[in-house]
Amino acid sequence: MIREHIEQIQENIQKARQAVGRTDDVQLVAVTKTRTVAEIREAIACGMNFLGENRVQEFVSKYEELHEELAEKQVVWNILGHLQTNKVKYLKDKDTLIQSFDREDLADELHKRLSHADVLLQVNVSGEPQKSGVAPEDVERILDYVAQYPDISVRGIMCIAENTESERVLRRQFELARRIFEKIDTFSYGNVTSRYLSMGMSGDYQLAIKEGSNMVRIGTDIFGRRK
Ligand SMILES: *Cc1c(COP(=O)(O)O)cnc(C)c1O
Numbered sequence: 282m283i284r285e286h287i288e289q290i291q292e293n294i295q296k297a298r299q300a301v302g303r304t305d306d307v308q309l310v311a312v313t314k315t316r317t318v319a320e321i322r323e324a325i326a327c328g329m330n331f332l333g334e335n336r337v338q339e340f341v342s343k344y345e346e347l348h349e350e351l352a353e354k355q356v357v358w359n360i361l362g363h364l365q366t367n368k369v370k371y372l373k374d375k376d377t378l379i380q381s382f383d384r385e386d387l388a389d390e391l392h393k394r395l396s397h398a399d400v401l402l403q404v405n406v407s408g409e410p411q412k413s414g415v416a417p418e419d420v421e422r423i424l425d426y427v428a429q430y431p432d433i434s435v436r437g438i439m440c441i442a443e444n445t446e447s448e449r450v451l452r453r454q455f456e457l458a459r460r461i462f463e464k465i466d467t468f469s470y471g472n473v474t475s476r477y478l479s480m481g482m483s484g485d486y487q488l489a490i491k492e493g494s495n496m497v498r499i500g501t502d503i504f505g506r507r508k
Contacts, residue, residue, distance in 0.1 A: 283320070284327050286503050287311075290486075294497070297490035307490055308477070310359055312500030314339065315507045318346050324503065330355060333380075333498050335362030341371050361439075361498060363413045366390040372398075380439040380479055380498075383414050385426050392430040399434050401479055404461055406454040407443040414440065420461055421468075428470050435470075437477035437496075438462045442485055451485055455492035462493070 287309075294307050311329040313321050314336065321332065321343065334340035337360070344358060360372070360379045369390045372379075382388070382400035391398040402423065405414030415423050427433055440458040442451050458480050466475035481489025481497035489497060501507065 282505075283323050283503060287324070287327050287329065290499060290502055293487055294490060297487040301491050303490070305495060307494065308496040310479075310496060310498040311503055312361065312482075312498050313343070313504075314361075314500065316500075316504050318343060320504055321347065325351070325354065325356065329503075331357045331359060331496075333359040333361045333500075335360075337364070337368040337371050340377075341375075344375055359498070369394045378436070378477075381413060382435070383423075385423065388423075388427050388430060388433060391433055395432070397432050397434070399436055401437045401439040401477055402435055402465075403439045403441075404458060406440045406457045409443060412441060417457060417461060420465070424465065424468065424470055424473055428472065431472050433472060435465075435473040437475055437479065438465070439477075439479040441482070442480065442489070444484075448488060451488055452492060455480055455489050455494065459493040 290309065298307060308331055310331040310333045311324045312333040314334050340358060340360065358377045360377050361381060364379060364381050364387060366386055373395055378399045380401040381403050383403045403414040404420060405412045405416055427435060438458055438461055442454045445451065459478060462475050462478040465473055477496045478494050479496040479498060480494040483499050483502040486497040486499060
């Protein structure tokens with residue numbers, strides 16, 4: 282089933298790109314939170330090499346179980362969930378892309394504990410108070426702060442749009458993220474690049490791609506509903 286699901290998603294990604302005449306690549310991240318190591322192996326066998334986990338503990342135990350057999354595969358583990366500062370130490374010596382970077386004290390801790398960190402800046406584009414992420418108006422402030430840490434590379438923007446059926450609301454939030462993504466490219470910080478615009482999940486990835494996403498994070502549509 283996983284193989285068919287991935288093929289279907291790849292097809293939908295192509296369609297969404299073609300609909301807006303895009304020729305650049307869209308990176309698919311297989312979101313493996315709550316999935317077993319056997320399911321992850323299957324996804325990797327289908328060519329998935331960007332994996333996404335939410336919880337540090339769960340990531341570390343899967344990483345340790347799979348690390349040796351994945352040595353040749355160049356798998357990139359993505360940390361997607363809210364990252365507490367006291368969990369950063371467990372990421373030491375593991376290559377990850379931390380997509381949920383969102384605050385100054387986390388920058389301090391990454392600098393202190395890790396020799397290098399690749400991160401995406403999570404921006405709260407929906408403005409919902411329960412969501413993580415910096416407010417759009419605070420993006421420059423946090424990038425100014427991170428500029429003191431050349432060992433932290435900010436490689437783009439991540440956002441989670443509102444859980445809504447309204448295409449109009451979703452488009453507005455994706456568009457806001459894209460504008461921020463384009464804007465940070467004009468800044469001259471040595472450690473900030475606009476490589477990834479990570480937006481779109483099972484429910485909204487085609488729309489996100491039409492609005493400029495070049496990285497989608499998909500769990501349910503690959504593996505089925507989470508329990
Ligand atoms: C769980 C999760 C996803 C995947 O969600 P699905 O709806 O299962 O595709 C993507 N991004 C983040 C940040 C998540 O927590």
